Amino acid sequence: MKISTIIILYNLEKYIDDAIQSVLGQTRQSDEIIVVDDCSTDGSSDIVAKYRDRVIHIKQEENIGTLRNSLAGLKAATGDVVAFLDGDDVWMPKKLEAEVYQSA
Numbered sequence: 001m002k003i004s005t006i007i008i009l010y011n012l013e014k015y016i017d018d019a020i021q022s023v024l025g026q027t028r029q030s031d032e033i034i035v036v037d038d039c040s041t042d043g044s045s046d047i048v049a050k051y052r053d054r055v056i057h058i059k060q061e062e063n064i065g066t067l068r069n070s071l072a073g074l075k076a077a078t079g080d081v082v083a084f085l086d087g088d089d090v091w092m093p094k095k096l097e098a099e100v101y102q103s104a
Helices: 016-024 044-049 066-076 095-103
Strands: 003-009 032-037 055-059 081-086
Touching: 003 016, 003 066, 003 095, 016 032, 016 044, 016 081, 032 044, 032 066, 044 055, 055 066, 066 081, 081 095
Parallel strands: 003 032, 003 081, 032 055
Antiparallel strands: none
């Protein structure tokens, strides 16, 4: 079962590193991590760029809002299971493991 994680981001420079780290620190790894950036104007993109080998970064050219960013992430996702994370939130280490277990 392939898991896609979608992180929605808008001007969350202060939090996005912790959000990405919480996904990378899962006991059941996500098969792809997609960060959808709603045209942030702070340093969020620079932080996401540090993870370019592990993260697909979709940066919108204009601010389109949470719903359309979520849909852009879904369109890019290839997983059987899709998990969403707000860019200013973090997951407990066994979140994806529990999600996959409940889906099986």
